[in-house]
Amino acid sequence: xxxxxxxxxxxxxxxxxxxxxxxxxxxxxxxxxxxxxxxxxxxxxxxxxxxxxxxxxxxxxxxxxxxxxxxxxxxxxxxxxxxxxxxxxxxxxxxxxxxxxxxxxxxxxxxxxxxxxxxxxxxxxxxxxxxxxxxxxxxxxxxxxxxxxxxxxxxxxxxxxxxxxxxxxxxxx
Amino acid sequence: xxxxxxxxxxxxxxxxxxxxxxxxxxxxxxxxxxxxxxxxxxxxxxxxxxxxxxxxxxxxxxxxxxxxxxxxxxxxxxxxxxxxxxxxxxxxxxxxxxxxxxxxxxxxxxxxxxxxxxxxxxxxxxxxxxxxxxxxxxxxxxxxxxxxxxxxxxxxxxxxxxxxxxxxxxxxxxxxxxxxxxxxxxxx
Numbered sequence: 001x002x003x004x005x006x007x008x009x010x011x012x013x014x015x016x017x018x019x020x021x022x023x024x025x026x027x028x029x030x031x032x033x034x035x036x037x038x039x040x041x042x043x044x045x046x047x048x049x050x051x052x053x054x055x056x057x058x059x060x061x062x063x064x065x066x067x068x069x070x071x072x073x074x075x076x077x078x079x080x081x082x083x084x085x086x087x088x089x090x091x092x093x094x095x096x097x098x099x100x101x102x103x104x105x106x107x108x109x110x111x112x113x114x115x116x117x118x119x120x121x122x123x124x125x126x127x128x129x130x131x132x133x134x135x136x137x138x139x140x141x142x143x144x145x146x147x148x149x150x151x152x153x154x155x156x157x158x159x160x161x162x163x164x165x166x167x168x169x170x171x172x173x
Numbered sequence: 174x175x176x177x178x179x180x181x182x183x184x185x186x187x188x189x190x191x192x193x194x195x196x197x198x199x200x201x202x203x204x205x206x207x208x209x210x211x212x213x214x215x216x217x218x219x220x221x222x223x224x225x226x227x228x229x230x231x232x233x234x235x236x237x238x239x240x241x242x243x244x245x246x247x248x249x250x251x252x253x254x255x256x257x258x259x260x261x262x263x264x265x266x267x268x269x270x271x272x273x274x275x276x277x278x279x280x281x282x283x284x285x286x287x288x289x290x291x292x293x294x295x296x297x298x299x300x301x302x303x304x305x306x307x308x309x310x311x312x313x314x315x316x317x318x319x320x321x322x323x324x325x326x327x328x329x330x331x332x333x334x335x336x337x338x339x340x341x342x343x344x345x346x347x348x349x350x351x352x353x354x355x356x357x358x359x360x361x
Contacts, residue, residue, distance in 0.1 A: 015239065015240050015241065016239045016240070017239065018239055018240055018241060019237075019239050019339075019340040019341065047282060048279070050292065050295055051275055051278045051279065051282065052271075052275060053205070053295040053298055053299060054204070054278075054294050054295050054298060055204070055271045055274035055275050055278065056200060056201055056202055056203045056204050056270055056271045056274065057200055057203060057243075057267055057268055057270060057271020057272065057274075058208065058241050058243045058244055058267065058268065058271065059206065059241075060241040060244070061268060061271045061272050061275050062275065064272050064275045064276055064279065065275050065276075065278070065279035065282070068276060068279045068280070068283075069279070069283060073276070076272070076276055076279075080268060080272050083241065083244075084240070084241060084244045084264065084268055085264075086240070087238065087239055087240020087241070087244065087245055088240065088244050088245060088247070088248040088260070088264045089248075090238060090239070090240070091234070091235060091238050091240065091244075091245040091248040091249050091252075092248045092249070092251075092252050092257060092260040094234060094238060094249075095234070095248065095249040095252035095253060095260070096252055096256075096257070098234070099252070099253065105359070105361050108359050109352065109355055109356070109359045110352075111226075111230050112226075112355035112358055112359050113348070113351035113352045113354070113355040114229065114230045114233035114234065114351070115226055115229040115230065115233070115316050115317050115322065116317045116321075116322040116323065116324075116325035116326040116329070116351055116354060117233050117325065117326070117329050117344075117347055117348070117351050118229040118230065118232040118233035118236070118313075118316075119229060119310060119313060119314065119316065119317050119326040119329075120325065120326040120327065120328065120329025120330040120333065120347070121232065121233065121236050121329060121330075121333060122209060122232060122306065122309055122310050122313065123310045123326070123329075123330040123334065124329065124330050124332075124333035124334030125206075125207070125209075125242075125306055125334075126207065126303065126306035126307050126309075126310060126334075127330070127334030127335060128334065129206040129207060129299070129302050129303045129306050130303045132206075132299060133206070133296075133299030133300050133302055133303050134300055134303055138300075139296065139299075139300035139303075140300075142297060142300035142301050142304070143300045143301065143302075143303035143304040143307070144304060145301075145304065146300075146301040146302075146303070146304025146305055146308070147303075147304035147305075147307045147308050147311070148304075149304075150210065150214075150304065150305060150308035151307070151308035151311040151312060154218075156202075156214060157202075157203070157207075157210045157211050157214055157305050157308070158202035158203070158204065158211070160301050160304065160305060161204040161205040161298055161301045161302065161305060162204070163301065164205070164297040164298050164300055164301025164302075164304075165204070165294045165295075165297045165298045165301070166294075166297065167297045167301075168293045168294050168295070168296045168297020168298065168300070169293045169294050169297065172293050172296045172297055172300075173292075173293045
Protein backbone atom coordinates (compact mmCIF):
# COMPACT_ATOMS: atom_id res chain seq x y z
CA UNK A 1 0.00 0.00 0.00
CA UNK A 2 2.76 2.43 0.90
CA UNK A 3 4.42 1.70 -2.46
CA UNK A 4 1.16 2.68 -4.22
CA UNK A 5 1.00 5.92 -2.23
CA UNK A 6 4.62 6.65 -3.14
CA UNK A 7 3.78 6.14 -6.83
CA UNK A 8 0.67 8.33 -6.56
CA UNK A 9 2.42 11.19 -4.79
CA UNK A 10 5.53 11.03 -6.98
CA UNK A 11 3.47 11.68 -10.11
CA UNK A 12 1.08 14.07 -8.34
CA UNK A 13 4.05 16.22 -7.36
CA UNK A 14 5.53 16.17 -10.86
CA UNK A 15 2.21 17.01 -12.53
CA UNK A 16 1.95 20.30 -10.61
CA UNK A 17 5.21 21.35 -12.28
CA UNK A 18 3.67 20.87 -15.73
CA UNK A 19 2.90 24.43 -16.73
CA UNK A 20 2.09 24.87 -20.40
CA UNK A 21 2.28 21.18 -21.27
CA UNK A 22 3.52 17.77 -20.24
CA UNK A 23 6.60 17.51 -22.47
CA UNK A 24 8.44 19.99 -20.26
CA UNK A 25 8.34 17.73 -17.19
CA UNK A 26 9.81 14.64 -18.88
CA UNK A 27 13.31 15.31 -17.43
CA UNK A 28 11.88 15.75 -13.92
CA UNK A 29 9.79 12.60 -14.31
CA UNK A 30 12.81 10.67 -15.51
CA UNK A 31 14.81 11.86 -12.48
CA UNK A 32 12.20 10.46 -10.11
CA UNK A 33 11.19 7.26 -11.92
CA UNK A 34 14.64 6.20 -13.16
CA UNK A 35 17.32 7.75 -10.96
CA UNK A 36 15.66 7.99 -7.54
CA UNK A 37 13.13 5.16 -7.47
CA UNK A 38 14.56 2.82 -10.07
CA UNK A 39 11.09 1.80 -11.25
CA UNK A 40 12.24 1.62 -14.88
CA UNK A 41 15.54 1.84 -16.73
CA UNK A 42 16.34 4.84 -18.89
CA UNK A 43 15.64 2.79 -22.01
CA UNK A 44 12.29 1.64 -20.65
CA UNK A 45 11.41 5.25 -19.84
CA UNK A 46 12.04 6.33 -23.43
CA UNK A 47 10.11 3.30 -24.71
CA UNK A 48 7.18 4.14 -22.43
CA UNK A 49 7.01 7.52 -24.15
CA UNK A 50 7.14 5.76 -27.54
CA UNK A 51 4.20 3.54 -26.50
CA UNK A 52 2.17 6.62 -25.59
CA UNK A 53 2.60 7.91 -29.13
CA UNK A 54 0.75 4.97 -30.69
CA UNK A 55 -2.13 4.81 -28.21
CA UNK A 56 -5.05 7.25 -27.98
CA UNK A 57 -5.42 9.80 -25.21
CA UNK A 58 -2.90 12.10 -23.53
CA UNK A 59 0.81 11.36 -24.02
CA UNK A 60 1.28 11.59 -20.26
CA UNK A 61 -0.55 8.26 -19.99
CA UNK A 62 3.00 6.93 -20.38
CA UNK A 63 3.11 6.97 -16.56
CA UNK A 64 0.74 3.97 -16.67
CA UNK A 65 3.54 1.89 -18.20
CA UNK A 66 5.95 3.07 -15.47
CA UNK A 67 3.50 2.44 -12.65
CA UNK A 68 2.77 -1.01 -14.05
CA UNK A 69 6.46 -1.90 -13.97
CA UNK A 70 6.74 -0.61 -10.40
CA UNK A 71 3.72 -2.34 -8.84
CA UNK A 72 1.55 -4.15 -11.41
CA UNK A 73 -1.96 -3.06 -12.32
CA UNK A 74 -2.57 -1.23 -9.00
CA UNK A 75 0.69 0.66 -9.62
CA UNK A 76 -0.50 1.59 -13.11
CA UNK A 77 -3.72 2.99 -11.65
CA UNK A 78 -1.89 4.89 -8.90
CA UNK A 79 0.41 6.48 -11.50
CA UNK A 80 -2.46 7.47 -13.79
CA UNK A 81 -4.49 8.89 -10.92
CA UNK A 82 -1.52 10.86 -9.60
CA UNK A 83 -0.79 12.31 -13.03
CA UNK A 84 -4.34 13.36 -13.96
CA UNK A 85 -6.71 13.53 -10.96
CA UNK A 86 -5.27 16.36 -8.81
CA UNK A 87 -4.79 18.85 -11.64
CA UNK A 88 -8.10 17.92 -13.30
CA UNK A 89 -9.76 18.64 -9.95
CA UNK A 90 -8.10 22.06 -9.75
CA UNK A 91 -9.16 22.83 -13.33
CA UNK A 92 -12.74 21.74 -12.58
CA UNK A 93 -12.77 24.03 -9.55
CA UNK A 94 -11.53 26.98 -11.60
CA UNK A 95 -14.00 26.26 -14.44
CA UNK A 96 -16.87 26.08 -11.93
CA UNK A 97 -16.05 29.40 -10.20
CA UNK A 98 -15.16 31.06 -13.49
CA UNK A 99 -18.49 30.14 -15.08
CA UNK A 100 -20.47 31.68 -12.20
CA UNK A 101 -18.77 35.05 -12.57
CA UNK A 102 -19.16 35.25 -16.33
CA UNK A 103 -21.14 38.53 -16.29
CA UNK A 104 -18.61 40.64 -14.44
CA UNK A 105 -16.61 43.16 -16.40
CA UNK A 106 -13.16 41.93 -15.43
CA UNK A 107 -14.11 38.34 -16.22
CA UNK A 108 -15.35 39.34 -19.67
CA UNK A 109 -12.17 41.34 -20.16
CA UNK A 110 -10.01 38.38 -19.12
CA UNK A 111 -11.91 36.08 -21.45
CA UNK A 112 -11.32 38.42 -24.38
CA UNK A 113 -7.63 38.67 -23.43
CA UNK A 114 -7.17 34.89 -23.24
CA UNK A 115 -8.19 34.24 -26.87
CA UNK A 116 -5.05 35.57 -28.59
CA UNK A 117 -2.89 34.04 -25.86
CA UNK A 118 -4.41 30.59 -26.49
CA UNK A 119 -3.96 30.86 -30.24
CA UNK A 120 -0.28 31.69 -29.67
CA UNK A 121 0.14 28.79 -27.21
CA UNK A 122 -1.47 26.37 -29.67
CA UNK A 123 0.85 27.58 -32.44
CA UNK A 124 3.84 27.16 -30.11
CA UNK A 125 2.73 23.61 -29.29
CA UNK A 126 2.63 22.99 -33.03
CA UNK A 127 6.23 24.23 -33.25
CA UNK A 128 7.36 21.85 -30.47
CA UNK A 129 5.68 18.91 -32.23
CA UNK A 130 7.34 20.01 -35.47
CA UNK A 131 10.77 19.87 -33.85
CA UNK A 132 10.11 16.36 -32.53
CA UNK A 133 8.13 14.91 -35.42
CA UNK A 134 9.42 16.38 -38.68
CA UNK A 135 12.96 15.25 -39.50
CA UNK A 136 12.87 15.13 -43.29
CA UNK A 137 10.94 15.73 -46.49
CA UNK A 138 8.82 12.61 -46.06
CA UNK A 139 7.66 13.59 -42.56
CA UNK A 140 7.09 17.17 -43.77
CA UNK A 141 4.85 15.88 -46.55
CA UNK A 142 2.83 13.78 -44.10
CA UNK A 143 2.40 16.83 -41.83
CA UNK A 144 1.31 19.01 -44.75
CA UNK A 145 -1.14 16.36 -45.98
CA UNK A 146 -2.66 16.09 -42.50
CA UNK A 147 -2.99 19.87 -42.24
CA UNK A 148 -4.76 20.12 -45.61
CA UNK A 149 -7.00 17.13 -44.89
CA UNK A 150 -8.20 18.47 -41.55
CA UNK A 151 -8.20 22.25 -42.08
CA UNK A 152 -9.45 22.42 -45.68
CA UNK A 153 -11.08 19.09 -46.55
CA UNK A 154 -12.70 18.85 -43.06
CA UNK A 155 -11.59 15.24 -42.59
CA UNK A 156 -11.67 13.84 -39.08
CA UNK A 157 -8.37 14.21 -37.16
CA UNK A 158 -8.33 10.49 -36.35
CA UNK A 159 -8.45 9.59 -40.05
CA UNK A 160 -5.50 11.88 -40.81
CA UNK A 161 -3.38 10.39 -38.02
CA UNK A 162 -4.34 6.82 -38.93
CA UNK A 163 -3.23 7.50 -42.50
CA UNK A 164 0.01 8.96 -41.13
CA UNK A 165 0.64 5.84 -39.03
CA UNK A 166 0.03 3.51 -41.97
CA UNK A 167 2.25 5.66 -44.19
CA UNK A 168 4.94 5.52 -41.49
CA UNK A 169 4.75 1.74 -41.26
CA UNK A 170 5.05 1.44 -45.04
CA UNK A 171 7.64 4.09 -45.89
CA UNK A 172 9.37 5.46 -42.77
CA UNK A 173 11.19 2.39 -41.43
CA UNK B 174 -20.36 40.77 -26.19
CA UNK B 175 -17.22 41.43 -28.11
CA UNK B 176 -17.84 42.83 -31.60
CA UNK B 177 -16.24 40.95 -34.46
CA UNK B 178 -15.70 37.73 -32.52
CA UNK B 179 -17.26 34.45 -33.52
CA UNK B 180 -19.73 33.98 -30.68
CA UNK B 181 -22.30 32.37 -32.95
CA UNK B 182 -23.59 29.15 -31.33
CA UNK B 183 -25.86 29.75 -28.38
CA UNK B 184 -24.70 27.97 -25.24
CA UNK B 185 -26.50 24.64 -24.97
CA UNK B 186 -26.53 22.16 -22.14
CA UNK B 187 -26.04 18.65 -23.50
CA UNK B 188 -27.11 15.65 -21.42
CA UNK B 189 -24.56 13.49 -19.63
CA UNK B 190 -25.06 10.82 -22.29
CA UNK B 191 -24.32 13.41 -25.00
CA UNK B 192 -21.16 14.38 -23.13
CA UNK B 193 -20.15 10.72 -22.84
CA UNK B 194 -20.75 10.13 -26.57
CA UNK B 195 -18.68 13.15 -27.58
CA UNK B 196 -15.74 12.53 -25.24
CA UNK B 197 -15.50 8.74 -25.60
CA UNK B 198 -14.90 9.22 -29.33
CA UNK B 199 -12.05 11.60 -28.51
CA UNK B 200 -10.70 9.15 -25.91
CA UNK B 201 -10.76 6.25 -28.38
CA UNK B 202 -9.41 8.07 -31.45
CA UNK B 203 -7.11 10.86 -30.26
CA UNK B 204 -3.79 9.50 -31.51
CA UNK B 205 -0.71 11.65 -31.80
CA UNK B 206 -0.05 15.15 -30.50
CA UNK B 207 -2.17 18.17 -31.29
CA UNK B 208 -5.02 16.65 -29.33
CA UNK B 209 -6.85 19.96 -28.88
CA UNK B 210 -7.85 19.50 -32.53
CA UNK B 211 -9.94 16.44 -31.59
CA UNK B 212 -11.90 18.47 -29.04
CA UNK B 213 -12.36 21.34 -31.47
CA UNK B 214 -13.62 18.91 -34.11
CA UNK B 215 -16.05 17.13 -31.75
CA UNK B 216 -17.41 20.06 -29.73
CA UNK B 217 -17.10 23.19 -31.90
CA UNK B 218 -17.29 22.04 -35.51
CA UNK B 219 -19.54 18.96 -35.29
CA UNK B 220 -21.86 19.80 -32.40
CA UNK B 221 -21.67 23.58 -32.04
CA UNK B 222 -21.72 23.34 -28.25
CA UNK B 223 -19.10 26.09 -27.99
CA UNK B 224 -18.04 29.12 -30.00
CA UNK B 225 -14.45 29.42 -31.22
CA UNK B 226 -13.87 32.18 -28.64
CA UNK B 227 -15.19 29.96 -25.82
CA UNK B 228 -12.97 27.12 -26.96
CA UNK B 229 -9.85 29.31 -27.05
CA UNK B 230 -10.63 30.50 -23.53
CA UNK B 231 -10.81 26.86 -22.40
CA UNK B 232 -7.47 26.12 -24.08
CA UNK B 233 -5.82 29.12 -22.42
CA UNK B 234 -7.04 28.26 -18.93
CA UNK B 235 -6.16 24.57 -19.21
CA UNK B 236 -2.64 25.49 -20.34
CA UNK B 237 -2.08 28.18 -17.73
CA UNK B 238 -3.09 25.81 -14.91
CA UNK B 239 -0.59 23.06 -14.00
CA UNK B 240 -1.05 19.51 -15.27
CA UNK B 241 -1.32 17.71 -18.61
CA UNK B 242 -3.04 20.22 -20.93
CA UNK B 243 -5.44 17.77 -22.48
CA UNK B 244 -6.55 16.26 -19.18
CA UNK B 245 -7.23 19.77 -17.92
CA UNK B 246 -9.01 20.70 -21.14
CA UNK B 247 -11.32 17.69 -20.75
CA UNK B 248 -12.10 18.67 -17.13
CA UNK B 249 -12.79 22.28 -18.12
CA UNK B 250 -14.95 21.45 -21.14
CA UNK B 251 -16.80 18.69 -19.27
CA UNK B 252 -17.63 21.14 -16.47
CA UNK B 253 -18.87 23.66 -19.01
CA UNK B 254 -21.07 21.04 -20.71
CA UNK B 255 -22.58 19.33 -17.66
CA UNK B 256 -21.15 20.44 -14.31
CA UNK B 257 -19.00 18.22 -12.09
CA UNK B 258 -20.50 15.01 -13.49
CA UNK B 259 -19.65 16.21 -16.99
CA UNK B 260 -16.07 16.92 -15.93
CA UNK B 261 -15.70 13.47 -14.36
CA UNK B 262 -17.15 11.72 -17.41
CA UNK B 263 -14.96 13.78 -19.75
CA UNK B 264 -11.71 13.02 -17.92
CA UNK B 265 -12.53 9.30 -17.60
CA UNK B 266 -13.51 9.06 -21.28
CA UNK B 267 -10.24 10.72 -22.24
CA UNK B 268 -7.90 8.65 -20.07
CA UNK B 269 -9.39 5.17 -19.54
CA UNK B 270 -9.32 3.82 -23.14
CA UNK B 271 -5.74 5.01 -23.74
CA UNK B 272 -4.70 3.88 -20.26
CA UNK B 273 -5.96 0.35 -20.96
CA UNK B 274 -4.23 0.36 -24.35
CA UNK B 275 -0.91 1.41 -22.80
CA UNK B 276 -1.35 -1.18 -20.06
CA UNK B 277 -1.78 -3.91 -22.69
CA UNK B 278 1.22 -2.70 -24.68
CA UNK B 279 3.31 -2.34 -21.51
CA UNK B 280 2.52 -5.95 -20.59
CA UNK B 281 3.64 -7.09 -24.04
CA UNK B 282 6.71 -4.85 -23.88
CA UNK B 283 7.92 -6.08 -20.49
CA UNK B 284 7.33 -9.61 -21.75
CA UNK B 285 9.66 -9.22 -24.69
CA UNK B 286 7.88 -7.30 -27.45
CA UNK B 287 10.48 -4.93 -28.92
CA UNK B 288 9.39 -1.28 -28.68
CA UNK B 289 10.82 -0.82 -32.16
CA UNK B 290 7.62 -2.18 -33.76
CA UNK B 291 5.95 1.01 -32.63
CA UNK B 292 8.80 3.08 -34.10
CA UNK B 293 7.75 3.52 -37.75
CA UNK B 294 4.06 3.89 -36.87
CA UNK B 295 5.02 6.43 -34.22
CA UNK B 296 7.08 8.41 -36.75
CA UNK B 297 4.14 8.64 -39.15
CA UNK B 298 1.78 9.53 -36.32
CA UNK B 299 4.14 12.22 -34.98
CA UNK B 300 4.45 13.79 -38.41
CA UNK B 301 0.68 13.81 -38.96
CA UNK B 302 0.26 15.33 -35.48
CA UNK B 303 2.15 18.41 -36.59
CA UNK B 304 -0.39 18.96 -39.36
CA UNK B 305 -3.19 18.32 -36.88
CA UNK B 306 -1.88 20.93 -34.44
CA UNK B 307 -1.51 23.42 -37.28
CA UNK B 308 -5.08 22.71 -38.41
CA UNK B 309 -6.38 23.69 -34.95
CA UNK B 310 -4.60 27.03 -35.24
CA UNK B 311 -6.01 27.60 -38.74
CA UNK B 312 -9.55 26.68 -37.69
CA UNK B 313 -9.59 28.69 -34.48
CA UNK B 314 -8.20 31.92 -35.94
CA UNK B 315 -11.81 33.23 -35.98
CA UNK B 316 -11.72 33.31 -32.18
CA UNK B 317 -9.31 36.23 -32.31
CA UNK B 318 -10.08 39.61 -33.84
CA UNK B 319 -8.20 42.79 -34.66
CA UNK B 320 -4.52 43.33 -35.47
CA UNK B 321 -3.64 43.74 -31.78
CA UNK B 322 -5.06 40.30 -30.99
CA UNK B 323 -3.05 38.69 -33.76
CA UNK B 324 0.06 40.57 -32.63
CA UNK B 325 -0.33 39.14 -29.11
CA UNK B 326 -0.89 35.66 -30.56
CA UNK B 327 2.24 36.03 -32.72
CA UNK B 328 4.38 37.20 -29.80
CA UNK B 329 3.11 34.38 -27.56
CA UNK B 330 3.99 31.89 -30.29
CA UNK B 331 7.50 33.31 -30.79
CA UNK B 332 8.37 33.39 -27.08
CA UNK B 333 6.91 29.99 -26.12
CA UNK B 334 7.76 28.19 -29.39
CA UNK B 335 11.01 29.07 -31.19
CA UNK B 336 12.55 31.04 -28.29
CA UNK B 337 11.57 28.37 -25.76
CA UNK B 338 10.80 30.69 -22.82
CA UNK B 339 9.27 29.09 -19.69
CA UNK B 340 5.51 29.63 -19.55
CA UNK B 341 5.72 31.96 -16.51
CA UNK B 342 7.89 34.45 -18.36
CA UNK B 343 5.75 34.20 -21.47
CA UNK B 344 2.66 35.06 -19.39
CA UNK B 345 4.47 37.88 -17.59
CA UNK B 346 5.14 39.57 -20.93
CA UNK B 347 2.08 38.57 -22.94
CA UNK B 348 -0.76 38.80 -20.40
CA UNK B 349 -0.54 42.59 -19.91
CA UNK B 350 -0.38 43.04 -23.68
CA UNK B 351 -3.36 40.71 -24.14
CA UNK B 352 -5.36 42.78 -21.64
CA UNK B 353 -4.36 45.98 -23.39
CA UNK B 354 -5.49 44.53 -26.72
CA UNK B 355 -8.85 43.47 -25.23
CA UNK B 356 -9.42 46.79 -23.40
CA UNK B 357 -11.25 48.64 -26.18
CA UNK B 358 -13.24 45.63 -27.32
CA UNK B 359 -15.10 44.81 -24.13
CA UNK B 360 -18.01 47.00 -23.02
CA UNK B 361 -18.25 47.89 -19.36
